[in-house]
Amino acid sequence: MTRARRIGLTGGIGSGKSTVARMLAQRGACVIDTDAIARALTLAGGAALPEIAARFGPEMIDSQGALDRARMRALVFGQPDAKLKLEAILHPLIGLETERQAQTADPAHPVVFDVPLLVEAGARWRRQVDRVLVVDCSEATQQARVQARSGWPRAQVQQVIQQQASRAERRAAADASVVNDGLALDELAGELDALWMLGFFGVPAAARL
Ligand SMILES: CC(C)(COP(=O)(O)OP(=O)(O)OC[C@H]1O[C@@H](n2cnc3c(N)ncnc32)[C@H](O)[C@@H]1O)[C@@H](O)C(=O)NCCC(=O)NCCS
Numbered sequence: 001m002t003r004a005r006r007i008g009l010t011g012g013i014g015s016g017k018s019t020v021a022r023m024l025a026q027r028g029a030c031v032i033d034t035d036a037i038a039r040a041l042t043l044a045g046g047a048a049l050p051e052i053a054a055r056f057g058p059e060m061i062d063s064q065g066a067l068d069r070a071r072m073r074a075l076v077f078g079q080p081d082a083k084l085k086l087e088a089i090l091h092p093l094i095g096l097e098t099e100r101q102a103q104t105a106d107p108a109h110p111v112v113f114d115v116p117l118l119v120e121a122g123a124r125w126r127r128q129v130d131r132v133l134v135v136d137c138s139e140a141t142q143q144a145r146v147q148a149r150s151g152w153p154r155a156q157v158q159q160v161i162q163q164q165a166s167r168a169e170r171r172a173a174a175d176a177s178v179v180n181d182g183l184a185l186d187e188l189a190g191e192l193d194a195l196w197m198l199g200f201f202g203v204p205a206a207a208r209l
């Protein structure tokens with residue numbers, strides 16, 4: 001049997017990474033979601049909270065004892081230094097938890113790492129995966145999706161987009177990409193099925209669909 005392949009799944013905010021990750025999980029992939037890990041680390045009692053409180057001040061912790069995400073979002077996407085400071089606390093912890101989850105993954109199934117900042121991280125992430133799958137879409141679509149899903153103001157979505165890799169940078173890093181623009185969900189699923197059948201996820205022929 002072919003060894004389980006490690007796929008890095010990435011894309012800009014609102015591109016549809018989580019949607020693609022869910023579809024891949026339905027097809028048998030083991031999905032490791034770095035946004036979810038970051039959230040768990042910053043819930044009440046989370047491992048990152050003491051250092052966040054020490055470095056950003058207790059006002060960053062809400063009344064439930066968790067990270068005040070809206071407050072931190074407003075700070076870090078407006079101030080590059082603050083974003084680097086937060087990343088310096090969270091990224092090593094995210095890396096450890098990601099690796100821990102990967103070690104427990106069933107070796108018979110592809111492992112999909114859902115990593116928004118895979119391209120931004122350069123070789124640090126690239127060397128950990130065998131293939132990179134990019135979910136691509138226009139900025140207008142990103143805007144519309146994030147505003148509809150999260151209700152963030154347009155300017156805040158724009159700030160995040162500007163601090164992420166460009167579409168061209170992501171496409172240059174891609175071994176395959178899915179253009180999730182104007183696609184119905186079943187069409188998106190069809191694109192993933194086609195990649196699966198082509199062996200992009202490295203599963204042996206007998207295990208395909
Ligand atoms: C700033 C925070 C508190 C905002 O939380 P919030 O719940 O509003 O957003 P959420 O975590 O769901 O992220 C939404 C999207 O924002 C983008 N984003 C998040 N962090 C970053 C970052 N450091 N740089 C660029 N884009 C980012 C991603 O596209 C992500 O999918 C949170 O995103 C965070 O803790 N970020 C730092 C950790 C990190 O770098 N996460 C990325 C996964 S490695």
Ligand SMILES: Nc1ncnc2c1ncn2[C@@H]1O[C@H](COP(=O)(O)OP(=O)(O)OP(=O)(O)O)[C@@H](O)[C@H]1O
Nearest residue numbers: 012013014015016017018019145149183184185188
């Ligand atoms: N092809 C599609 N058709 C309809 N809705 C879609 C499609 N793709 C994504 N969406 C919707 O767009 C929103 C953003 O998608 P998703 O959460 O998968 O993106 P993401 O890249 O994981 O976002 P983030 O970077 O913010 O975590 C969700 O509400 C999702 O249901």
